[in-house]
Amino acid sequence: MSDLKVARKGMVKNSNSIWRQPLAIFGIAIVGMWIILAVFAPWIAPYDPYSQEFDKFVPPSAAHWMGTDELNRDVLSRVIYGARISLPYALLLVILSALIGSTIGAISGYFGGKVDSVIMRITDIFFAFPGIILAMAVAAALGPEIRNAVIAVTIVAWPVYARLVRSLILNAKQNDYVTASSLLGSSSLRTLLVDLRPNISGPVFVLAALEVGTALLLLSGLSFLGLGAQPPSAEWGAMVSMGAVNFDRWWVGLFPGLAILTAVLAFNFIGDTLRDALDPRTAKALRD
Amino acid sequence: MTLLKVTDLTVTLATSSGSAQAVRNLSFEIGSGEILGIAGESGSGKTMTALSILGLLPYKGKAEGSIYFDGREILTSSKKEYRNIRGKEIAMIFQDPMTSLHPMLTIQTQLTEHLRHHRKVSKDSARQSALELLSIVKIPDPAAALSAHPNQFSGGMRQRIAIAMALACEPKLLIADEPTTALDVTVQAGILKLLHQLRSERNLSIMVITHDLGVLSSLTDRIMIMYAGSEAESGKTSDLLLHPRHPYTEGLISALPGFAKEGKVLTSIRGVPPELGNFPSGCAFHKRCSYAQASCSSEIPTAIQISDSHRIYCPINPLTENSVR
Amino acid sequence: MNEILTLKDVVIDYTRKGEKVRAVAGVDLTLRSGEILGLVGESGCGKSTLGKAMVGILKPTTGEITFDGEKVKKLTRGQRPKHFRNLQMIFQDPYGSLNPRRKIGVQVIDGLLVGGMKKSLALDEAGELLGKVGLPEDSVDRFPHQFSGGQRQRIAIARALAASATVLIADEPISALDTSSQAQVANLLVNLVQEFEMGMVFISHDLSIVRRISDRVAVMYLGKIVEIGTTDQIWENPSHPYTQALISAIPHADGTSFMPSDLPGDVPNPMNPPSGCRFHPRCPLVLPECSTNEPEFITLSDSRKVSCFLQKDGKPPVSITL
Secondary structure (H helix, E strand, O other): OOOOOEOOOOOOOOOOOHHHOHHHHHHHHHHHHHHHHHHOHHHHOOOOOOOOOOOOOOOOOOOOOOOEOOOOOEHHHHHHHHHHHHHHHHHHHHHHHHHHHHHHHHHHHHHOHHHHHHHHHHHHHHHHOOHHHHHHHHHHHHOOOHHHHHHHHHHHHHHHHHHHHHHHHHHHHOOHHHHHHHHHOOOHHHHHHHHHHHHHHHHHHHHHHHHHHHHHHHHHHHHHOOOOOOOOOOOHHHHHHHHHHOOOOHHHHHHHHHHHHHHHHHHHHHHHHHHHHHOHHHHHHHHO | OEEEEEEEEEEEEEEOOEEEEEEEEEEEEEEOOOEEEEEOOOOOOHHHHHHHHOOOOOOOOEEEEEEEEOOEEOOOOOHHHHHHHEOOOEEEEOOOHHHOOOOOOOHHHHHHHHHHHHOOOOHHHHHHHHHHHHHHOOOOOHHHHHOOOHHHOOHHHHHHHHHHHHHOOOOOEEEEEOOOOOOOHHHHHHHHHHHHHHHHHHOOEEEEEOOOHHHHHHHOOEEEEEEOOEEEEEEEHHHHHHOOOOHHHHHHHHOOOOOOOOOOOOOOOOOOOOOOOOOOOOOOOHHHOOOOOHHHHOOOOOEEEOOOOOEEEOOOOOOOOOOOO | OOEEEEEEEEEEEEEEOOEEEEEEEEEEEEEEOOOEEEEEOOOOOOHHHHHHHHHOOOOOOEEEEEEOOEEOOOOOOOOOOHHHHHEEEEOOOOOOOOOOOOOHHHHHOHHHHHOOOOHHHHHHHHHHHHHHOOOOHHHHHOOHHHOOHHHHHHHHHHHHHHOOOOEEEEEOOOOOOOHHHHHHHHHHHHHHHHHHOOEEEEEEOOHHHHHHHOOEEEEEEOOEEEEEEEHHHHHHOOOOHHHHHHHHOOOOOOOOOOOOOOOOOOOOOOOOOOOOOOOHHHOOOOOHHHHOOOOOOEEOOOOOEEOOOOOOOOOOOOOOOO
16 A cells, blocks of 8 residues: 555645645745845835934824834834844854754764763753743843844754754664665765765755744844844844834834744745655655 | 455545546455455555455545445445444454554453444453453463553564454454565464464455465465456466466466576566556556567456356466466 | 685674673574575574674674684774675665665765775766666666665665675565565576675575575574575475474465464563573474583584484484474
């Protein structure tokens, strides 16, 4: 029975690409939209995001689609420009933490023994702290600045890659092809780089896609608390912070909040679809 | 007396590339106390045949035709009716005994639960029956076995326990899907002996599904060879294995390692069995058949009776009485 | 035909849940170039463990394994010494023995690349070797998932050839394949062994195929070899009760009502082997001394070796009837 490509409930059939899956399309569309907005902000935003020439707390209207905030600035323009801060920093953060975490995880998994124990205990310590608390502590210690917020979140984020890569390597190590490599004369290092790396990059990539959302949230969270992007920066988290203070002026906080929400959701959808595509069983069902 | 009569069974499955027929117009019978072997390579449809008898086809699978069991049509049974048939009148064991056994429950729990589900019996009575079942399948020290878990037994013992469970409600038909394929050869011999005994002592009919001609030769009264969802040849075991009349059967026998007397070279039927949904036209075997003629790719083979009990499905009937052996 | 692989008094222990398990309890074996030695036995006999030790994946607890004059060392983090790269293994699972994410061309020539050959040169070799095992040369650029189980085993064999293997330890190489592929891969192995004068240890539970392709057969039971002889000797006149039991258990596909004989009882737990001869609790011909002493591995007059009190050193084999 195992060689039958039998129908599976829930999968969109007869799609010849993973990218035809509805969630993925939605995710890509949203991310694409934010990227375009970020790149072309100067041309798309109606006003200068830092200009304070308007009236205070204007509700959404024809002139200001998202209203104005407590410092007389156009919210829509600030939301658009916010993409220029949040997205690149979130992506940078993910790349850094993925690289650092993967390397540590690879060393831990491949060499095992004492090295593995020590590294695992360290990652356990990191896991013991709720992400935002640890990030707050580091950011506060380094000083409130967006760059330090990125460092703080990287420190929080790397362990999850380490754990993933370690378990992938522990698994892959047991495969006969790794033994075969050794029998042919390959050293550990060569096996790691040549044989194991291609099997790791896929899942790490998927994890990274899923983690962009978390990174974005943590970064915005720190800015919300005053530990990340500083005024007058048009960063979404910081904007939500002012929106929380001015709760009756609902538009000040809602729109940047929606921006975070859509971006995070979009990355999660992409990540989910990638993960399904990489799982051999669902991938086959998708491909056929 | 005929216990099971399958007529024109066609099983259609939903695959990702559309629907495909796994079994095509299959007809066969099993009498009471008879052991029928169904043989074929992967993709022949033998497992789907078994599953359709029990109403266990996969999602969106459909069976058409007639399955007449113990005097009534069961193909059209409802889910509820099938639940009463399964385990009680028709039981099944699989290649992996852990398909039937729960790894976390004791043997006693599993056997008695099964018994009490189908019959209203007391706990003590069920335990007694469980003990008897275990000794019928020759588990040493049945009392101790009852409080053990499946992982404490070897593969062969687990299969015996699975058989015990299958026999619990005294079914009339036992379907065994590759029951010994995963077992060592001496353990296999024990299971074959047990199945033989069960047939003689209880008049149990058995449908054995396997590709192993040795197992078929030892165990079965009759054999049906399947290829690409249809029957290729069927007949008494001795007739079929000593005087095969279908080119496929001949090929299978010649491919046995023990067949040729000299040299180290093993022969096999050229090519590979076709995949579901991709069966060749006409006689599905024609592409691999050394006797094939032009008509074989367009003519759908019909039955040719070699004798009362022996028939083949072949458009040209190229083999004679004395070929192969 | 020289002796290219020798095992002397090999014992392999491992620990499971804190307890010591003796998987191999003292094995003497030799393999000559150009010969196929079948290693058979049922589950738990230790043949796979022995195979892994032969190639260096496991280290024997005591005893010595010698390959072409040198003592086989266990695989380490560093590069396996050049000399031992001629000792290769074919694995059972065709889906695990190739890296799914690398093209098969580079996998086949890994041995050459490690040895310093330039990639372009090595890839030419890959094409040739793949042709030798019956695959099209353009397979070089394809990935494992594009091939069937039987084809993948051929690729694994090509990989061993690239390493100029002189000894192949084949651990159930065809068990996971369908019947037609089994025949094809078995034939390929036989041809290559002949062509390159390799020695091959063919570990399998399929006695019929072992009988067909092996020159000599070693029968294992619970960590020990009970009998070694030529294939004909083993099959036509077994000198150990277990060997006879094994052969009588093989079904005959001849349409007669031959019922294979079963062997009552279960294989004992290797953590707690029986005293004396390990087979004695299940042996139909058991003698009183079998439960107290272990029979020595003796050589009979027809050169085969067996460990059973029914046989006498240097004498012709006594017929075993169960």
